[in-house]
Amino acid sequence: MLNWPAEGDALIAPAVARNRDAILAVLRRVLPATGTVLEVASGSGEHAVHVARALPNLVWQPSDPEPSALRSVAAHARHAGLPNLRDPLQLDAAASDWPVKQADALVCINMIHIAPWAAAEGLMAGAGRLLPAGAPLVLYGPFREEGRATAPSNEAFDADLRLRDPRWGLRQLEEIARLAQAHGLVLAERVEMPANNLILVFRRAAP
Secondary structure, X not given: OOOOOEEOOEEOXXXXXXXXXXXXXXXXXXXXXXXXXXXXXXXXXXXXXXXXHHOOOEEEEEEEOOHHHHHHHHHHHHHHOOOOEOOOEEOOOOOOOOOOOOOOEEEEEOOHHHOOHHHHHHHHXXXXXXXXXXXXXEEEEOEEEOOEOOOHHHHHHHHHHHHHOOOOOOEEHHHHHHHHHHOOEEEEXXXXXXXXXXXXXXXXXXX
């Protein structure tokens, strides 16, 4: 369950204010100019509002499996009043059937390390089903990488996550890339972000 500070139903994730502009700068470049973007694991909904406001030609579809997150997204969306921000959908990334059948892009911020591996498997399978050729799946978060030292802050974060739930933890970038490839997605770009995070941009390969 989410336990961030709240204003009514609207949860406030402290990290969003620190990373939203850096994430938005990459999304401006890699997302399509128009179409529908499905955000998987929208959390508080603050990223959804920030990006939908900045990119009005995109329809932003937030989603989350948690009822508290869905209430928070809806509360932030009501306050923002943006015509291109849809009501949130209840969506479990690990499920084999999603309530969305097509999207022009997928975005997933800070999920796969705070969820069982089945969520990463489901995310890649869903992207493989939904995305047309060339469309992006954008992942943001901390990762481990072969041949690169993991930052001490990320090591500590990983240890804390595994104490909270042994199924959680930082994922190996190379394992994520192999999982994506199994569902027709190719790692097209690796972008270094502040605070030892990465954005990984996968593209749906042509059938």
